[in-house]
Amino acid sequence: MITxxxxxxxxxxxxxxxxxxxxxxxxxxxxxxxxxxxxxxxxRRANLLENSCRQLVKQGISAHSCLMDVTQESSIKKSIHxxxxxxxxxxxxxxxxxxxxxxxxxxxxxxxWNQVLQTNLNGVFLTARTLAKMMVEQKRTGSIINxxxxxxxxVKPGLSAYCASKAAVIQLTRSLAIExxxxxxRVNALAPGYFKTDINREFLDSPMGKKMCAGIPQKRFGxxxxxxxxxxxxxxxxxxxxxxxxxxxxxGHSLMIP
Numbered sequence: 347m348i349t350x351x352x353x354x355x356x357x358x359x360x361x362x363x364x365x366x367x368x369x370x371x372x373x374x375x376x377x378x379x380x381x382x383x384x385x386x387x388x389x390r391r392a393n394l395l396e397n398s399c400r401q402l403v404k405q406g407i408s409a410h411s412c413l414m415d416v417t418q419e420s421s422i423k424k425s426i427h428x429x430x431x432x433x434x435x436x437x438x439x440x441x442x443x444x445x446x447x448x449x450x451x452x453x454x455x456x457x458x459w460n461q462v463l464q465t466n467l468n469g470v471f472l473t474a475r476t477l478a479k480m481m482v483e484q485k486r487t488g489s490i491i492n493x494x495x496x497x498x499x500x501v502k503p504g505l506s507a508y509c510a511s512k513a514a515v516i517q518l519t520r521s522l523a524i525e526x527x528x529x530x531x532r533v534n535a536l537a538p539g540y541f542k543t544d545i546n547r548e549f550l551d552s553p554m555g556k557k558m559c560a561g562i563p564q565k566r567f568g569x570x571x572x573x574x575x576x577x578x579x580x581x582x583x584x585x586x587x588x589x590x591x592x593x594x595x596x597x598g599h600s601l602m603i604p
Contacts, residue, residue, distance in 0.1 A: 355582050357382035360433045362426070364416055364473060365443030367394035369543045370493070373570045374440050377577055379407030383438065386429045388414035416443045416469030417461075419476075426476050437488040438581050439477050441470045444493065444511075451506045459507045466511035471518060478522075478531055487530035491580045492519045494537040496596040500603035512537075516592055523590030532589040534580045539596025541568040563598030 361378045365371040367389035379385045379402055387402075387409060389395045395411045402409035410432060414425040430436055444466045447458050474490050481488055497505060498512030516535060523533040540558070542550055549555050550567055559567055576593045579585050594600060 355381050355578065356438075359383045359437040359581075360386065360435060361438035361440060361581065362386040362388060362412075362429055362436050362477070363440040363442055364388045364414060364469070366440075367391055367398050369545060370538075370541070370570070370573070371440070371442040372398050373573070374442060374577060375402060375409065376405075376407070377574050378438065378440075378581060379405075379409060381578055381581075383581070384408040384433055385410075386433065386436070387411045388425055388429075389443070390415050416473055417464045419472050422469075422472050422476050426473070426480065430480055435484065435486055436477060436480075437486070439474065439488070439490045440577075440581075441473055441490065441492045443469055443473075446505065446508045448504050449507075450504055454507065462507035463511050463514075466508070467514045467518070470515055474522060474533070478526055478529070481531055482529050488532070489581055489585070490522070490531065490533045491577065492533070492535040494519070494535045494592065496537050496539045496594055496600040496603075498537055499592075499594065500600040502603065519592065520590045527589055532580075532585065534585065534588055534591045535593070536573065536576055536580070537592050537594040537596070537600075538573060539568055539594075539599040541570060541573070543570075561599075561602055562596075563602065566597060568595065568597065 361383045363371050363375050366375050366387035375385045375387055387395055387399050399409050399411040412425040412429050415421040445462055447462050470492050492515050494515045495512040497509045498516045501509045519533050519535040572595055576595055
């Protein structure tokens with residue numbers, strides 16, 4: 347739970363979140379908005395995006411929405427420029443948009459493989475680079491938070507494209523951190539484990555999911571609230587001397603997977 351003190355920590359900041367119409371992205375928008383930031387929700391599905399934005403506004407959060415397809419550089423540039431002009435500048439980026447494909451490598455076709463990489467890796471790079479260019483041109487500083495995964499440091503069968511993309515996001519985070527430190531643009535990542543959302547709830551509640559849970563050192567899946575403080579840390583001034591850091595939030599799960 348966010349305290350009244352924490353509500354003011356991001357006052358005067360503007361945060362742009364990709365993949366923000368549902369799930370983790372929408373939760374991140376709630377957390378940053380409740381901490382005082384103006385939030386810009388970006389996603390492809392217009393109806394869901396607008397409904398989510400209205401939900402935030404009803405809760406007293408300053409929120410706007412921009413359609414964005416992270417697989418299209420032209421869409422990314424258009425949306426970020428619109429958001430920048432609308433708000434007067436962006437300080438925080440949460441690169442959350444991502445997809446998964448559970449397919450054995452021998453059966454995965456190239457189009458499916460490419461779609462995962464295009465969304466999870468190329469989208470992160472293009473969005474970060476587009477915003478960073480504007481920050482440098484406008485002499486603005488800020489924080490970029492890439493959403494990686496514990497499967498970027500460990501693997502599970504049937505998820506080769508997802509694991510490869512998230513491992514690449516971790517290395518991309520470190521590389522961009524080195525390049526952009528001179529501009530005071532910090533680049534860090536969150537690497538969550540398994541968190542219950544509408545997308546995976548049925549599997550995590552299944553016998554196979556419960557067996558997986560038993561193998562987690564903390565014996566539970568993550569709750570969305572477990573991500574709140576790590577997100578606020580990377581978004582705010584408390585991480586002013588952190589860049590290239592990867593915060594793994596998985597209850598120790600990745601330690602048990604070879």
